[in-house]
Amino acid sequence: xxxxxxxxxxxxxxxxxxxxxxxxxxxxxxxxxxxxxxxxxxxxxxxxxxxxxxxxxxxxxxxxxxxxxxxxxxxxxxxxxxxxxxxxxxxxxxxxxxxxxxxxxxxxxxxxxxxxxxxxxxxxxxxxxxxxxxxxxxxxxxxxxxxxxxxxxxxxxxxxxxxxxxxxxxxxxxxxxxxxxxxxxxxxxxxxxxxxxxxxxxxxxxxxxxxxxxxxxxxxxxxxxxxxxxxxxxxxxxxxxxxxxxxxxxxxxxxxxxxxxxxxxxxxxxxxxxxxxxxxxxxxxxxxxxxxxxxxxxxx
Amino acid sequence: xxxxxxxxxxxxxxxxxxxxxxxxxxxxxxxxxxxxxxxxxxxxxxxxxxxxxxxxxxxxxxxxxxxxxxxxxxxxxxxxxxxxxxxxxxxxxxxxxxxxxxxxxxxxxxxxxxxxxxxxxxxxxxxxxxxxxxxxxxxxxxxxxxxxxxxxxxxxxxxxxxxxxxxxxxxxxxxxxxxxxxxxxxxxxxxxxxxxxxxxxxxxxxxxxxxxxxxxxxxxxxxxxxxxxxxxxxxxxxxxxxxxxxxxxxxxxx
Numbered sequence: 093x094x095x096x097x098x099x100x101x102x103x104x105x106x107x108x109x110x111x112x113x114x115x116x117x118x119x120x121x122x123x124x125x126x127x128x129x130x131x132x133x134x135x136x137x138x139x140x141x142x143x144x145x146x147x148x149x150x151x152x153x154x155x156x157x158x159x160x161x162x163x164x165x166x167x168x169x170x171x172x173x174x175x176x177x178x179x180x181x182x183x184x185x186x187x188x189x190x191x192x193x194x195x196x197x198x199x200x201x202x203x204x205x206x207x208x209x210x211x212x213x214x215x216x217x218x219x220x221x222x223x224x225x226x227x228x229x230x231x232x233x234x235x236x237x238x239x240x241x242x243x244x245x246x247x248x249x250x251x252x253x254x255x256x257x258x259x260x261x262x263x264x265x266x267x268x269x270x271x272x273x274x275x276x277x278x279x280x281x282x283x284x285x286x287x288x289x290x291x292x293x294x295x296x297x298x299x300x301x302x303x304x305x306x307x308x309x310x311x312x313x314x315x316x317x318x319x320x321x322x323x324x325x326x327x328x329x330x331x332x333x334x335x336x337x338x339x340x341x342x343x344x345x346x347x348x349x350x351x352x353x354x355x356x357x358x359x360x361x362x363x364x365x366x367x368x369x370x371x372x373x374x375x376x377x378x379x380x381x382x383x384x385x386x387x388x389x390x391x392x
Numbered sequence: 393x394x395x396x397x398x399x400x401x402x403x404x405x406x407x408x409x410x411x412x413x414x415x416x417x418x419x420x421x422x423x424x425x426x427x428x429x430x431x432x433x434x435x436x437x438x439x440x441x442x443x444x445x446x447x448x449x450x451x452x453x454x455x456x457x458x459x460x461x462x463x464x465x466x467x468x469x470x471x472x473x474x475x476x477x478x479x480x481x482x483x484x485x486x487x488x489x490x491x492x493x494x495x496x497x498x499x500x501x502x503x504x505x506x507x508x509x510x511x512x513x514x515x516x517x518x519x520x521x522x523x524x525x526x527x528x529x530x531x532x533x534x535x536x537x538x539x540x541x542x543x544x545x546x547x548x549x550x551x552x553x554x555x556x557x558x559x560x561x562x563x564x565x566x567x568x569x570x571x572x573x574x575x576x577x578x579x580x581x582x583x584x585x586x587x588x589x590x591x592x593x594x595x596x597x598x599x600x601x602x603x604x605x606x607x608x609x610x611x612x613x614x615x616x617x618x619x620x621x622x623x624x625x626x627x628x629x630x631x632x633x634x635x636x637x638x639x640x641x642x643x644x645x646x
Contacts, residue, residue: 170422213570216529330463
C-alpha cells in the first residue's frame with residue numbers, strides 16, 4: 093500500500109510537541125527540508141537527538157523548537173561551533189545529554205535490535221561517564237572486565253533521507269551510511285524522504301542495497317534536494333559555502349531571523365526553496381558521473 | 393637538500409606524516425591529519441590505508457575533503473559501512489593502528505579535553521565534545537596529536553578528560569585495561585613531545601631554529617627533556633611540493 097504523502101502532512105501527522113526526534117545522517121543525507129517544515133509548523137519542546145546536531149538542529153534551536161538536545165559532537169566541522177546550541181547550553185536555557193559517537197550510536201543499535209542496552213569496552217576516560225548517569229557499568233558475566241553500557245534509544249520519530257524508495261518505503265541508500273538504518277529500526281515512527289520515488293522493480297533489482305524496508309516506515313515523501321545544504325551522494329554535493337556562511341548568519345539574532353524569514357517561513361515547501369536556490373547553485377553542486385559495475389544476482 | 397621556506401602548519405603536517413608507517417591502518421579526521429596521511433601515502437607509505445569515522449574504509453579522495461563525511465571520500469573507496477560498524481568492527485575490535493586526536497587542552501600525561509572549559513554543568517566555554525575521540529584514544533594501537541604550541545593548550549591538568557592519555561601517569565592507563573598504547577607523540581610547531589616511561593610528556597625533538605626555552609615558555613608544567621633530544625630535519629622540497637601542488641593547491645589548510 094502506498095505511503096506517499098507530502099512532507100508537511102507527514103510532519104503534521106507524526107511529529108508532535110514534546111517528541112524525541114532523530115533526524116538522521118552523518119554529514120550525508122541530513123533532512124533539512126524536514127527540519128524547516130517542523131519550524132514552519134511551530135512544533136515546540138522537542139528533544140532533538142543526533143550524533144552531530146549540525147546546522148539543522150542549530151536552526152531548530154534558534155527557531156525555538158527544542159527544549160533538549162542529545163548529541164556526541166556539537167560543532168560545525170572545520171568551521172566553528174553551533175552558536176545557538178552552545179549558547180543554550182552555556183546559559184542554561186537548553187537541556188543536554190551527551191555521549192561519545194560510539195555511545196550515541198550504540199544507544200540506537202540497542203534500540204534497533206530490541207535490546208535493553210548495549211555494552212562497550214572501557215575507554216579509561218571517566219568524566220563523561222560520571223557526568224551522564226545513563227552511562228553505567230555492568231560486570232561481564234563471563235569473567236572479563238566490566239563493560240560500559242548505554243540504554244536503548246527509541247525516538248518517537250526518526251526522519252531518514254534516502255536516494256530512492258518505492259511508494260511503500262523500501263529504500264536504497266549508498267554513500268556514507270551513518271546511522272540511517274539504526275535510527276529507522278529504533279524509532280516508533282519513521283518519516284522517509286527520498287530524492288526519487290521508483291517502482292518496486294528497481295528496488296528488487298538490487299536487494300542488497302535496500303537498507304530500510306517498508307515494514308518500519310510510516311510515511312514516504314518525495315523531496316528532491318531535501319538534504320541541501322548537506323548532500324546526497326550522486327545527486328548533489330555538500331554546499332560548503334553555506335556551512336561557512338552559517339557561521340556569520342548565526343552570530344546574531346537579527347541575521348538568523350532574516351535567514352529564517354527568507355528561507356524557511358518565506359517558502360511554502362522544499363520545491364519553492366529549490367526554485368529560490370536557483371539553477372546556478374544547483375549546477376555548481378552537481379557531481380560528475382561515476383557508475384558502479386553491475387552485479388549479476390543470477391536468474392533462478 | 394636546500395632549506396625551503398615553510399609555515400607552521402606545513403611543518404606540523406610534514407612531521408606528522410613522517411611518524412606514519414607503510415601499511416598503517418589510520419583512523420583519520422579532515423584537515424591536518426588528512427593531509428599528513430595523504431603526504432605519507434605519496435612518499436614513504438604507499439600502502440597506508442585511511443579509515444574515516446563516517447564509515448569509509450580505504451578512501452582515495454580526488455579532491456581535498458572539506459568535511460568529515462565529504463562525498464569524495466566515498467567515490468573510489470574500498471568499502472563503506474555504518475558508523476556502528478566502523479567503531480565496533482574496526483576500532484573496538486583492534487584493527488586500527490593509528491588514531492589522530494585534537495582538542496582544546498592537552499595535559500602533562502597526554503589526556504585531552506575537547507568538551508568544556510570550566511565546570512561541566514556550568515560551562516565557561518562549551519566545546520564540541522568527544523565525537524570519536526574517547527574511543528580512538530583508548531583503542532587505536534597508537535595515537536598522535538597535532539596542535540599549535542600555546543600555553544593555554546598545554547595546562548598541567550585538563551579541565552575534563554574527554555579522552556584518556558596516561559591519566560595520572562605511572563601504570564594508571566595500563567590498569568584500566570584499554571588495549572591501545574595511548575598517545576605516542578604530540579607534534580607542534582615547535583617540536584615533538586613524547587611520553588617517557590612514566591607516561592609524562594617530555595620534549596623529544598626540536599624543529600629547526602626552535603629552542604627548549606621557547607617550548608617551556610609555552611607549556612604549563614616543568615618540561616623535561618628526553619635523554620637523547622633530537623632535531624627534526626627541515627621540511628624537504630619534495631614534501632612541500634606535494635603538499636602545495638597536489639594536496640592543498642588552494643591553500644585551504646596550509
